[in-house]
Amino acid sequence: GAGVSQSPSNKVTEKGKDVELRCDPISGHTALYWYRQRLGQGLEFLIYFQGNSAPDKSGLPSDRFSAERTGESVSTLTIQRTQQEDSAVYLCASSPDRGVYEQYFGPGTRLTVT
Amino acid sequence: AQSVTQLDSHVSVSEGTPVLLRCNYSSSYSPSLFWYVQHPNKGLQLLLKYTSAATLVKGINGFEAEFKKSETSFHLTKPSAHMSDAAEYFCVVTHFGNEKLTFGTGTRLTIIP
Numbered sequence: 001g002a003g004v005s006q007s008p009s010n011k012v013t014e015k016g017k018d019v020e021l022r023c024d025p026i027s028g029h030t031a032l033y034w035y036r037q038r039l040g041q042g043l044e045f046l047i048y049f050q051g052n053s054a055p056d057k058s059g060l061p062s063d064r065f066s067a068e069r070t071g072e073s074v075s076t077l078t079i080q081r082t083q084q085e086d087s088a089v090y091l092c093a094s095s096p097d098r099g100v101y102e103q104y105f106g107p108g109t110r111l112t113v114t
Numbered sequence: 115a116q117s118v119t120q121l122d123s124h125v126s127v128s129e130g131t132p133v134l135l136r137c138n139y140s141s142s143y144s145p146s147l148f149w150y151v152q153h154p155n156k157g158l159q160l161l162l163k164y165t166s167a168a169t170l171v172k173g174i175n176g177f178e179a180e181f182k183k184s185e186t187s188f189h190l191t192k193p194s195a196h197m198s199d200a201a202e203y204f205c206v207v208t209h210f211g212n213e214k215l216t217f218g219t220g221t222r223l224t225i226i227p
Contacts, residue, residue: 004157031213042204042217043158056213091158103215105150105158 002026004106006092012112013082021077021109025094032075033103034067035091043091049075082113116141118207120218128226133177133192135221137205140186147188148206148215149179158204164188165210175199200225 005024013019025032030051035043045059049069060066064083069075079086089110093103121136139145149161162173169181175198179190188205205218 033213033215035217040219042219043215045214045216048213050213059214093158102148102160102163107155107157 004092004094004104006090006106006109008109009107010110010112012114015084015113016081018078018080019082019111021079021090021111023075023077023092023094023106025073025075025092026104028072029094029096029104030072031095031097031103032069033093033095034075034077035093036061037089037091037108039088046077046090079111082111084113087111087113116143116145116207116209116212116216118205118216118218120203120205120221122221123219124222124224126224126226127195129197130194133190133195133199133223135190135203135205135223137188137190137218138186139188139205139207141207141209143209143212145207145209147179147181148208149173149177149188149190150204150206150217152202152204152220154201161190161203195223195225197225197227199223 007022032049034046037043047067048056064080067077089108091108092106095103117140119138147164150158152158162171164171164181172178177192202220204220206215208215
């Protein structure tokens with residue numbers, strides 16, 4: 001079956017603009033995660049959705065970052081008033097359930113803020 | 115609290131020789147540990163995971179890792195490197211009930227022909 005997909009694959013934007021990144025998880029996966037990967041670094045957790053529960057937003061770096069998820073399907077990560085330090089690869093992952101299950105990662109969106 | 119330290123940012127080995135990628139972890143709970151691999155321009159792929167069963171874990175592509183509680187280590191090994199193993203490898207820690215994975219900074223593996 002289809003894996004996790006993300007769009008766009010690359011996004012170049014000017015400082016101060018808003019951007020929206022999209023993630024389509026694997027069908028039937030109730031858990032969805034967003035991570036940020038800066039050049040040469042590991043992944044930083046941003047936000048976690050599980051079913052209809054309130055999302056865990058504890059990793060969002062500032063109030064310019066927000067994310068939504070419709071039920072158990074598509075999620076969007078929005079960054080308002082982008083800054084150069086937002087340049088990174090944004091990765092989405094989904095998992096069959098909460099707990100210690102394998103997370104299936106999408107290919108990521110490379111965001112460059114000029 | 116949990117953290118993971120990958121002791122080498124870059125490892126180079128010759129094709130056909132053994133691979134050792136080192137990882138030490140810290141966790142306030144019984145840890146669950148993973149190794150993920152990231153090939154250039156590809157998504158992250160799970161190599162193997164430890165979740166309190168057998169301490170020697172076998173993964174895909176001939177990789178294995180051993181959980182050593184006394185040393186707080188979870189090193190990744192492979193007996194014979196292949197050119198296709200060239201990639202970035204991430205050691206990851208979490209624990210049951212914690213949905214947040216904590217990633218190490220990665221080890222770039224280069225295979226010398």
